[in-house]
Amino acid sequence: MQVNETLNEGLKRGYAITVTAAELDAKVNEKLAEAQPEVEMKGFRKGKVPMALLKKQFGQRVMGEAMQESIDGAMSEHFEKSGDRPAMQPEVKMTNEDWKEGDDVEVTMTYEALPEIPELDMSKIKLEKMVVKADDAAIDEALANLAENAQDFKARKKGSKAKDGDQVVMDFVGKVDGEAFEGGSAEDFPLVLGSGNFIPGFEEQLVGVKAGEEKAVTVTFPEEYQAEHLAGKEATFDCTVKEVKEPVAAEINDELATKFGAEDLAALKAQIAERLEAEYAGASRAVMKRGLLDELDKMVDFELPPSLVEAEAGQIAHQLWHEDNPDVQGHDHPEIETTDEHTKLATRRVRLGLLLAEIGQKAEVEVSDAEMTQAIMNQARQYPGQERQFFEFVQQNQQMQQQLRAPLFEDKVVDHIAEQAKVSEKEVSKDELQKAVEALEDAE
Template structure:
């Protein structure tokens, strides 16, 4: 094997490799010897098939296997000899002329090919003890539990039809049918029949429910509203619409006693047990959100403290993944870059920076995880797989089999476990304090966040 470096630029390396025909032929001969004892061919006793006959039958396919194995070994040797850490799999370029390929397959010529490699940069980790972070904490108060109970009451409240001639009031449930038009034309999704609406619940477009106050059963009225500017369906966002609404029934809310009997309707033995369950759920939600805020701040700190050349291939791969997701969501929602108050070029620049950030942080976390000897056990991956399978009721076995048969899919379960372990390790190294905030402040920060982490 002859190896010649032909390019050394930044993180990219390129080599010209020559595999001698004699070496390839020797490998093929060994392969034919293995085949001789295994193949069964009419007219020959087992193990007595001449190598020349095997070569006529299987020569090209055997040589193709030999070349594939030899190239893989040669590339691996280059990586080992140069102590490379590869960013991506090597890119091999074989001769383009068919005559050259034929000569190699027939054992008449050496195989000369080029292999391009992109290596990982050397990463100097920052002093993590100099990073100071605040963890926002919003403890669950009794009032939060009471509000959650009130929402459960509203969701499970009985309704009784009001007497004939009654008019709808706030908190009444009205059953309506409606047809919506924009500029006099019906639009998709703007019509429905027999829809129950609790007046004042905020489940419809802002302003819609307010105009149902005073409506009577059998009455038809026009409700005029404006779709929010950030409405999910882009073709309706910001548009004025008129709905012809007909009310068929008005029902008044009944009283619900918040006691053990109410708790039993929700699967709990007592009202205290229900409140404890609600407190645990709310605490878990806030802890998760608090950690997300803290993790985002930690990643921001890492991003500003590390600067190094990024493997172009990794960045491009990450960008294509992000861009496909973004454009897919926009297409599904019927939105355009103009709707987002930007251009495709500007959006590409923005998401390219996001891809670069993700790659940079991924390399920093990987380097730290390696130096801290952080491992993900098979048991941890199995538990994650069990949880993933449980999220698809009735398809658990198919999900289990899919992940077990696909190493890349299984790696997608391992990666976030590794990342969270590295984050936990990092949080033990930084200066960490807690900052008490209100529930509204905690959730408002979530709304303001951009998904660039």
């Protein structure tokens, strides 16, 4: 077998590989010899079919496998000896297309090699970590939001008309074709107008009613209504309004705390402070990570495989186009051209991606099965009722697994670098942290 270099420009490599006819014939004989003990043929006992007859019967069928295995073996041996790592799948072409049995096999292999990644002294990296404490104002604001969500209702003044958002307490009897139907009646039923809990059109007709008033509400059940005997039919509800109540925020006290699972108000405040500081820490980490990536980008500069940059620029352009055209869901759209700005961003991403991958590999950073499972579960929550199907889909889809694993790996490498860098803490206000986060979003 011969491997001759034909191209060596920057990261581009080209080789001519020749598998001799003798080598190929030996490979065929080897594969036939492996199969011989199991072969049965009329006139011969199992395992006793002569090699010449096997070759005549199965030689052509085995030839293709032998050819592919020989080429794959030559490629593997080349990469092992050279130390090259292809950036993308090598392009392999057979050059003697008029090949016939007894000829040598000649192929060309071209690829772009991954560059040598320089060693970094990560102790020279200086980072700033923004620290925000949950102050009383932030805790009180969160408490007020909780109280609003846990709203109560109090009676409006006598004669007040019900508004959207008010609670109407009423008795009602529903009828279809003049006959009351099962499940269509209730007493002292509290309905919040605008909540959408009743049939479309029902709540809107109660806006303006007063306590003590009787109101006939006419609606049509949806065609896809779950009770088939009511689907698509018109119904009349005779409503007797007993009370009209306006929403009021719940009082901030121990009773409110117990509604949210806390022992008392002090315990609820402590939980809120802990949650807020966890949110601040997450935002702070995102800001620090961007700072780290900026520092790494300044520290390294090495040649990049053009194919990786081109593919990344195309993906960026495609993603941004869809963000600007959200109505287009599929890929049936004009060809999207990449700009210098896309290429510039792609160059940074590819360089940092290769650098982080190299650092992670040398540090033996790995994403555990438990971490992957947690990531899949978090993603599955976006598909209520279909979590199991999503989980199974990811298990059977290598590309999807890689999409979920990549950010986990990157974050672990970032943490590894940050542990060796010089990190100084700076206490800031919530507003300052918010501005830093907004600056990140604007820069993307």
